[in-house]
Amino acid sequence: MQIKNTQVLRTPNAPTPGRPVLFNPDICTGCNICVHFCMEDIFMPAAQKGALPTILYPEECWYCGNCVDDCPEPGAIALNHPLMQRVRWKRKATGEHFRVR
Amino acid sequence: MSDTLETADAEVWPYPIRYGQVKKFESDVVVLGGGIAGVWSAIGAARQGAKVILVEKTVTARSGAGGAGCDHWQWAADNPCSSVSPEELTQALIDNQGGYRNGVSTYIQCASAYQALLEMEQMGGKVRDVDDEFKGAPFRDDASKLVFAYDYDARFVLRVWGNDYKLLLRKECRRLGVKIIDRVAVTGLLTKDGETGAQVIGATGVNTRTGEFNLFKAGAVISCMSRPQRNWTFSSEMRGVSTFRPPTNVGNGHAMAWRAGAEFTMMEKSMRSPFASPYSYPSYGVGNAINTWFACNIVDANGKEVPWVDCNGEVITNFDQRYRPARGQKFFIMGGGSSSHPHPGLKEYAGPKLTPDLAERMEKGEFTPPFYADLTSMPDHERRVIWGLNVGEEGKTRIPILQTYSEAGFDPEQDMLQTYDFLRGSGMREPVTPQERTFGEQGICGGMVVDWDLMSTLPGLFGAGDLIYGSQDHSHAAATGRYVGRRAALFAVSQQNEQCSQEQIEAEMERVYAPLGNGSINGNPGMDWKELNAALCRVMQNYCSEPKNAELLDLAETWLDDIAENEAPKMVADNPHKLMRALDVLDILTCDRMIVHACKARKASNTHLHFNRLDYPEMDPPEWHKWITIRRDGNGDGNGATVGEMPIAPWGDFESNYQARI
Ligand SMILES: Cc1cc2nc3c(=O)[nH]c(=O)nc-3n(C[C@H](O)[C@H](O)[C@H](O)COP(=O)(O)OP(=O)(O)OC[C@H]3O[C@@H](n4cnc5c(N)ncnc54)[C@H](O)[C@@H]3O)c2cc1C
Ligand code: SF4
Ligand code: SF4
Numbered sequence: 001m002q003i004k005n006t007q008v009l010r011t012p013n014a015p016t017p018g019r020p021v022l023f024n025p026d027i028c029t030g031c032n033i034c035v036h037f038c039m040e041d042i043f044m045p046a047a048q049k050g051a052l053p054t055i056l057y058p059e060e061c062w063y064c065g066n067c068v069d070d071c072p073e074p075g076a077i078a079l080n081h082p083l084m085q086r087v088r089w090k091r092k093a094t095g096e097h098f099r100v101r
Numbered sequence: 102m103s104d105t106l107e108t109a110d111a112e113v114w115p116y117p118i119r120y121g122q123v124k125k126f127e128s129d130v131v132v133l134g135g136g137i138a139g140v141w142s143a144i145g146a147a148r149q150g151a152k153v154i155l156v157e158k159t160v161t162a163r164s165g166a167g168g169a170g171c172d173h174w175q176w177a178a179d180n181p182c183s184s185v186s187p188e189e190l191t192q193a194l195i196d197n198q199g200g201y202r203n204g205v206s207t208y209i210q211c212a213s214a215y216q217a218l219l220e221m222e223q224m225g226g227k228v229r230d231v232d233d234e235f236k237g238a239p240f241r242d243d244a245s246k247l248v249f250a251y252d253y254d255a256r257f258v259l260r261v262w263g264n265d266y267k268l269l270l271r272k273e274c275r276r277l278g279v280k281i282i283d284r285v286a287v288t289g290l291l292t293k294d295g296e297t298g299a300q301v302i303g304a305t306g307v308n309t310r311t312g313e314f315n316l317f318k319a320g321a322v323i324s325c326m327s328r329p330q331r332n333w334t335f336s337s338e339m340r341g342v343s344t345f346r347p348p349t350n351v352g353n354g355h356a357m358a359w360r361a362g363a364e365f366t367m368m369e370k371s372m373r374s375p376f377a378s379p380y381s382y383p384s385y386g387v388g389n390a391i392n393t394w395f396a397c398n399i400v401d402a403n404g405k406e407v408p409w410v411d412c413n414g415e416v417i418t419n420f421d422q423r424y425r426p427a428r429g430q431k432f433f434i435m436g437g438g439s440s441s442h443p444h445p446g447l448k449e450y451a452g453p454k455l456t457p458d459l460a461e462r463m464e465k466g467e468f469t470p471p472f473y474a475d476l477t478s479m480p481d482h483e484r485r486v487i488w489g490l491n492v493g494e495e496g497k498t499r500i501p502i503l504q505t506y507s508e509a510g511f512d513p514e515q516d517m518l519q520t521y522d523f524l525r526g527s528g529m530r531e532p533v534t535p536q537e538r539t540f541g542e543q544g545i546c547g548g549m550v551v552d553w554d555l556m557s558t559l560p561g562l563f564g565a566g567d568l569i570y571g572s573q574d575h576s577h578a579a580a581t582g583r584y585v586g587r588r589a590a591l592f593a594v595s596q597q598n599e600q601c602s603q604e605q606i607e608a609e610m611e612r613v614y615a616p617l618g619n620g621s622i623n624g625n626p627g628m629d630w631k632e633l634n635a636a637l638c639r640v641m642q643n644y645c646s647e648p649k650n651a652e653l654l655d656l657a658e659t660w661l662d663d664i665a666e667n668e669a670p671k672m673v674a675d676n677p678h679k680l681m682r683a684l685d686v687l688d689i690l691t692c693d694r695m696i697v698h699a700c701k702a703r704k705a706s707n708t709h710l711h712f713n714r715l716d717y718p719e720m721d722p723p724e725w726h727k728w729i730t731i732r733r734d735g736n737g738d739g740n741g742a743t744v745g746e747m748p749i750a751p752w753g754d755f756e757s758n759y760q761a762r763i
Contacts, residue, residue, distance in 0.1 A: 016338050039159035039168065039347060041284070041309060041678060044115055057678070059337040062347050063383060064169040065500025069264075070162075079500050082340050084380075087387055089506075089516045092404070092477050098516070100509045 017082035020061035021068070023052045028076040034067035043067075114676055119313035120614065128154040128280070129593040130586070131319035133287045133304055134354060136165025137578035138566025138585075139325035140270040141217070145586020146323075147277035151593060154317060155279050156306055158286040158349055158681070162271045166327065166346045166567070167575045171263030172393060172495035173250055174228075175574040176207070177214035182242050182249070182256040185432055187211035188755055190257060194572070197434055197446045199709030200726065200749045201367060202545050205553055206571030206581045208755040211257075213763075214576040217583050218259065224269045227262035234490075238482035239421065248486070251395060251452060253424040255432035260486065263575065264494045284309045286681045287353060289609045290322065290361040290562065295602030297735045298362030301562035302599045305609050307684070312617075312677040314610055318601060320593030323563040323585055325578075326354030328541030328548060329692040333371065333641045335634045336379035343379040345542040346567075349685070352541065354568050356688035358549050359695055364558040364732040366747065367547035367570050368699035370710040373647065376543040385495050386502040388474025388520035390455055391437030393491040393498070396423040397483075398475040399455060399520065401468040406475075407459060412451040420480070423453045473517035488513040536642035540696065545573055547699065550730060550747070553758045554592070555585040558732070561596070563589045588762065616674035616683040627673030630682040636664065637686070637693055645697055648713040657697045662740070665690060695731065698742035702729045 020042070021034075030046035035053045042057040063079065071077050086100035130146040132139050135157030143155045157164055177183065178190040185193075191208045222228045229246035230236070240249045240260070248260045274281060291303035303318040329352025330344045342348035359365065375381050385393045399407040409417040411427035426432050436452015462468055476484045493503045511518070540546055548570035549557050556563050565585040566578035619627045644657035669687060674680040703710070705717045705725035727746050734741035752758065 017341060020341065037160060037163050039164045040342075040349065041159065047115070059341055060348060061341045062344075062497075063341060063501055064163075064347075064497050065504075066163045066169055068500045068504075079505055081383060081501070081505065085340055085383055087382060087521070088519045089511055090473060090519070091516050092475070093515065098510055100506060 015057075015059040017061075018058045019080050020055065020058050020063065022078045022080050024076050024078075025052055027073050028052050029073055031072065034071050034077055037066050037070040039064070039066065116310040116677070118677070119308070119311040120617065121314065121610070123314045123316060125316045125318070126154055126280075126282070127318045128152045129319060130154075130321045130323065130589050131156065131304060131317045132323045132325060132586075134158070134165070134324065134326035135161035135271075135281065135283070136325060136327060136566065137167035137267070137270075137575055138568070138582040139165070139323075140267070140274055141579045141582025142323045142325055142565055142586040142589070143274050143279045144270070144277060145583045146590040147274070147279050147586070149587055149590035151590035153279045154282060154319070155274060156282045156285050156287055156304070156315070156317060158284070158309065158353075159347075160283050161274070161281050162268055164347070164349075165267070166350065167263075167496060167578065168267040168347075169264075170494050170496040170499060171266055171575040172260060172491045172493075172498075173574075174214060174218055174259040174261045174263075174576045175572065176211050176257060177218060177259055177576060178211040178257045179213060180215035180218075180247065180257065180259065181245065182247060184255050185257055191755060193432075193434065193450055195750075197450050198545060201370070201709050201728075203548075203551070203569055203571035204750060204752040204755070205551065205758075206555065206565075206569050206577060208752075208759060209584050210572055210574070210577040210580045212755075212759055213580045213584065217576065217579040218261070220583070221266060221269070221579070224273045226266050226269050228259070235482050235486060238486070239424065240482075240486070248490075251424065251435055252426060252433050254426060257432075260490055262490065262494050264499050282315070285315050286684065287326065287357070288613050288684060289357050291316075291318070291601050291605060292361055292559070293599050295605030297360075297733065297739070298559065300560040300599070301361060303601055304357075305606065305613070307613050307677070307680065309677050309681040312680060314613070316601070316606065320596035321561055321563060321589035323565060323589050324354045324358060324549070324568055325564070325566050325582065326350070326352075327567045328352055328546055329355055329689065329696075330377065330539075330541045331634055331638070331689055332540045332693055332696065333536060333538040333638055333646070334377040334379070335631075335638045337631055339379035340381070343377050343381070345376045345384065345539075350541070351685040351689050352692040353685065353688050354564070355548065355695065356691035358557065358559070358562065358564075359691060359733050361559060361562070362733055362735065363562060364550040364730045364745070365547060365695060365699070366550050366728045366730045367710070368695050368731060369703045369712055369729065370547055371538045371540050371645075371696070372544050372711045373537065374539040374543055375537055376539050378537055382521055383497070383501050385492055385498050386506070388472065388518035389437075389522070390474065392435075393495045394474060394487055395435070395437045396453060397487060398478050400473050400475045400478075400517065401463075402471055403469055404475075405468060407468065407472065408456045409453050410456050411453050412448050416456070417453055427453075472520045472522075474520060475517045476513040477515060477517065484513055536646045538641075538646060540692070541567070543573070545570065547696075553752070553762060554588040555581060556588070556592070561592065563592075584763070613680075613684060615670065616672045616680055619671055619673045627671045628668055630672060630674070630679065630686045633664070633668060633672055634686045634689060636668070637661075637689055640664070641693055641696070645693075645700060647711075648715045649700055650715040651701070654697055654701045658694070658701075661690060661694050661697065665740075694740065695742075698731050698744075699729060702731060702742070702744040
């Protein structure tokens with residue numbers, strides 16, 4: 001078996017949950033408004049226009065959604081609930097099950 | 102969608118570092134904490150013509166428990182549709198807590214919450230159904246277009262569109278000339294001559310991005326820093342920091358006022374509750390029938406409806422009756438029914454709820470889990486008001502629930518949202534362990550003793566909102582903030598220009614910057630803030646949980662002293678953000694000590710305080726029906742407590758005391 005990317009690094013475990021928000025690089029302008037409105041200050045600002053803010057303290061997120069609500073570019077940033085927090089629902093007529101993705 | 106963790110520029114801190122640099126500010130009034138109470142205090146003081154500075158640890162535009170929204174404007178008995186007077190409602194709310202609720206601040210709320218809401222409307226907030234979305238609904242007053250919740254006859258709780266209230270309040274502060282200083286964590290209070298127990302004349306703070314030290318000198322100081330959390334339960338690895346209120350609310354206001362010598366009460370109360378559990382679900386994002394989701398149909402796996410009962414235990418057959426008082430009842434307070442809700446309250450004021458014997462009936466096979474909240478079978482206006490107004494305006498729902506679930510395909514007209522309280526179907530699961538307790542996350546909790554001016558036992562130090570052992574509501578924070586701003590401004594006018602004690606300032610700088618001196622964790626025997634927070638929770642779980650006795654509480658104190666002496670001084674911070682987190686954990690330690698002192702001081706068990714002492718097993722002995730107070734003992738190492746007490750209803754006549762001060 002051939003395994004690609006075999007560069008082996010000494011990396012610490014990542015904090016979890018590690019992806020409280022997802023950026024869309026095609027839409028995000030790097031304006032840093034979300035950085036300003038995040039009350040837990042989990043981001044580091046985008047270094048220059050066009051770059052994305054970075055998530056430095058993902059596990060401190062309160063999942064309030066303010067960064068998404070106050071972002072001026074719809075679709076640039078989305079809230080991403082931890083997997084263990086994603087709930088289910090059932091369609092009454094058919095009994096089909098769905099869940100938060 | 103992608104994330105940028107991999108591209109993080111790991112090395113360089115993006116903000117200028119100003120450790121040890123001091124910036125000074127002076128004003129008539131300084132407000133500490135820019136949450137709901139804080140912004141309203143600043144507005145109240147500024148309207149009196151005072152020069153006001155507002156200091157906020159995070160970002161005033163959105164900070165605090167109410168920054169992410171508000172859908173219920175609680176206890177507004179002064180609104181024109183309320184059938185209950187402020188006096189009557191205040192007394193009912195106090196009685197419903199067995200007497201253990203701040204009557205002064207609850208009265209201020211009941212008598213002026215609606216006035217505050219009208220001001221909110223003037224600032225641009227939506228407070229009525231101006232778009233006629235709910236025209237003709239039984240919860241709407243068609244003349245005023247106000248919409249109500251819970252008891253549709255009594256009409257003292259309003260439904261409001263509060264998602265953006267905080268943005269508007271900040272704008273109003275700016276319009277009134279309030280100087281807002283964001284990203285500064287207040288660390289301590291300055292007292293006259295630096296003495297414990299003396300007049301409060303200012304505060305200190307540290308910038309959470311630059312590390313700059315700030316000094317605030319003022320004629321009056323208003324503390325609006327909410328209340329302790331993370332005392333029994335802390336985890337950051339499962340769902341993010343596990344608090345109900347924002348993780349940055351850790352009781353800094355309690356800790357610094359304690360250090361300054363102010364008196365506190367009800368610090369012995371804590372509750373078994375899943376609110377701070379790392380296993381809880383997104384708030385308001387699961388099927389249930391309480392609060393935001395009151396009074397949603399709950400059905401079992403086969404679609405069979407769970408019955409509702411009223412306070413007399415009679416099954417409610419008529420849907421509309423879920424929103425009306427029962428036979429012989431004048432009005433009800435909330436409702437919905439949940440097994441682990443703070444405490445059962447008085448039957449007299451109990452609202453309709455799901456049948457309490459659901460668990461037994463399920464075991465007999467009458468109901469089949471899992472259960473679901475079935476919005477599809479609700480009347481159209483009730484479905485639209487729950488999913489759209491309540492879920493949408495309620496804090497942390499606009500994006501996390503309404504938008505996220507909708508985008509994933511949830512349709513309230515077709516879909517039933519699962520409840521995760523499989524056994525009881527009540528919408529709020531039982532804690533996993535008895536040690537899963539909360540102090541300030543949820544429920545009415547202990548705080549700083551205040552008088553009718555909302556001034557503490559230290560002259561010059563005022564308090565409002567969640568800090569002062571009254572209601573735990575947005576409208577309480579608004580009404581008490583609005584009131585205390587005026588009182589503090591009047592006080593400030595008569596004050597001399599006191600000099601700050603240089604010694605006190607230097608000691609505080611040393612305390613604040615200590616974690617920076619401990620270097621990085623790698624290669625150092627230091628400790629990260631998270632590990633210390635978790636350890637403190639362990640102490641409280643083991644020795645200050647239920648039941649309690651003198652020996653357990655002594656061990657709690659021993660452990661806390663030990664950690665304070667040995668591990669806390671080794672806490673490590675290598676940037677201003679982590680410094681803020683480290684200082685927070687030190688304040689959690691202080692709050693834990695206050696809690697243990699109060700637990701030791703109450704030598705009697707008490708139902709309403711969820712307080713069980715094995716060595717004093719008699720429940721609610723009448724001679725202990727009083728408030729226990731504690732304040733820091735200035736002697737010795739200063740970590741002891743002086744214990745006192747207050748009669749259970751020390752506030753006198755509500756109306757005359759209030760009228761004399763507005
Ligand atoms: C998700 C959620 C939804 C809610 N929905 C409702 C509702 O619909 N109706 C209702 O009545 N109530 C609701 N509440 C409760 C309500 O939001 C609070 O009771 C109210 O916000 C309390 O106001 P406060 O100013 O006392 O505290 P907060 O609004 O929490 O403000 C405290 C402020 O102090 C700041 N602070 C803390 N420490 C420091 C420090 N050291 N230095 C400087 N600043 C500091 C914090 O950053 C924060 O901004 C909700 C709460 C939550 C968490
Ligand atoms: S996500 Fe939105 S607010 Fe944040 S930087 Fe991108 S465009 Fe600006
Ligand atoms: S959801 Fe809230 S806490 Fe999390 S990153 Fe966005 S603004 Fe910050």
